[in-house]
Amino acid sequence: MKTQVCIIGGGPSGLMLSQLLDLKGIDTIVLEKHSREYVLGRIRAGVLEHGFADLMREAQCGERMDREGEIHEGFYIADNGTMSRIDLHKYSGGNSVMVYGQTELTRDLYEARDKMNGKVxxxxxxxxxxxxxxDGKPYVTYRSGDDIIRIDCDYVIGADGFHGVSRKSIPKDVLKEYEKVYPFGWLGVLSRTKPVNDELIYARSQRGFALCSLRSQVLSRYYIQVPLTDKVEDWSDDAFWEELKTRLPEDVAARLETGPSIEKSIAPLRSFVAEPMRWGNLFLAGDAAHIVPPTGARGLNSAASDIYYLYHAIMDHYLNGDDTGLDQYSQKALARVWKAQRFSWWMTTLLHSFPDTMAYDQKLQQTDLEYLFSSEAAQSSLAENYVGLPF
Known part of the structure; x- marks a missing residue:
């Protein structure tokens, strides 16, 4: 087989790039190690920055998102029972975020690829x-049953996640990795219940962090901070709901609607960056190159900026004969990645309880929150990062 761009990974990043390039007449093949049903069964985040929503529309995949997604112009931070709102619209120059589940977004991308007879x-x-x-052109091989299939291409895009083969294909003496592992995880529950609030609530308490999120008006997603030693089996639904209530303001806890969990999992928190994001004709994107804690809702959105840069760079190469974007991809993408890393680290350290934290650290954390709500400049900085920095 031959193609212009071979994309490793059939998650939202790979599908998005394939769709965008196909619309410009650039041929792609997407390789995914799992089944389509498995990919669509993964429960992931659902807060899209405004730039990502625009990219979905450009990919001609935004119709259902615009119809069913919810535009949020703010969110709340609860500090030991006291609720304060961050006005994203006011402090970011009129921008907002879109709440739309990643599973639904991926489904839309698959359907768009089907309509265009995309090769996935x-x-x-x-x-x-x-x-x-x-000096020659790259190629990709894979096994299908007993057969080894070869794909000749001009470029390979590694969008196959942290455990994928793409990053591991870069020599160790070239690749530099940066990592920070946090001493806790998030226990998440998805339930078919009405959300407790019309906007997200990030809650800080003496018992640890909690997040009240949503996928729709009938589907809620809640999280609590738990030790890394905890297992899903340690937490019954009743135990989860009771613990969540203790971390929320009393009036919020009183109106919390509970129910059986549809999905329950524990996600460890880590920060990770691999440099460079290009080696020869291989370009890394998304989790293959960087991971952030979910606190700042930057994970999928950071991947979207990678796809934006790659889309324009590859388009300029084929349509205009200009390789500037390809040559500058790693530097440009990493500049935005590290800003997302900083923001996610800051949100995480601001709102979580850390083991063995000194009284001094607790005072600084409290002072940081008090300063945030006493300063319009600080709220503008938070809002600007949350809705998404310019591509």
Whole structure:
């Protein structure tokens, strides 16, 4: 097989890039190791910055998002029972975020690829990347049953996540990795219940962090901070709801609607960046190159900025003969990635309880929150980062 761009990974990043390039007449093949059903069964975040929503519309995939998604112009921070609102619209120059589940977003992208007869190949095994940094063109091989299939291409895009093959294909003496592992995780519950609030609530309490989120007006997503030693089996639904209530303001806890969990999981929190994001004709995107704690809602949105840069760079190469975007991709993408890392780290340290925290650290954390709500400049900085920095 031959294509212009071979994309490793059939999640939202890979599908989005494939869709955008196809609309410009640039041929792609997407390889995904899991089945389509598995990809659509993953429960992920659902807060989209305004730039990501615009990219969905440009990819001609935004119709259902605009119809069913919810525009949020603010969110709340609860500090030991006291609720304060961050006005995103006011402090970010009129911008907002879109609340729309990643599963639904991925479904929209799959349907768009189907309509254009896009090449998305599932259940591929033993993917290997070849000749990435030579004078010749790269190629990708994978196994399908007993057959080894070869795809010749001009460029390989690694959008196959943290555990994928793409980043591991860069030599160790070239790749530099930065990582911070946090001493807690998030226990998340998805329930078919009415959201407790019309906007997200980030709650800080003596018992630890909690988040009240939503997917729709009948589907809610809640999280509580738990030790890394905890297991999902340790938490019954009743135990989760009771603990969540203790971390919320009393009036919020009183109106919390509970019910059986549809999905329950614990996600460890880490910050990770790999540099460079380009090696020869291989370009990394999304979780293959960087991971952030979910506190600042930057994960999927950081991947979207990678796709934005790659889309324009590849389009300029094929349509205009201009390789400037390709040559500058790693530097440009990493500049925005590190800003997202800083913001997610700041939100995480601001709102979580850390083991063995000194009284001094607790005082600084409290002072930081008090300063935030006493300063319009501080709220503007938070809002600007939350709705998404310019691409």
């Amino acid at each position: 190949i599932h259940n591929v095994e033993d993917v290997h990347l070849h000749d990435l940094n030579t």
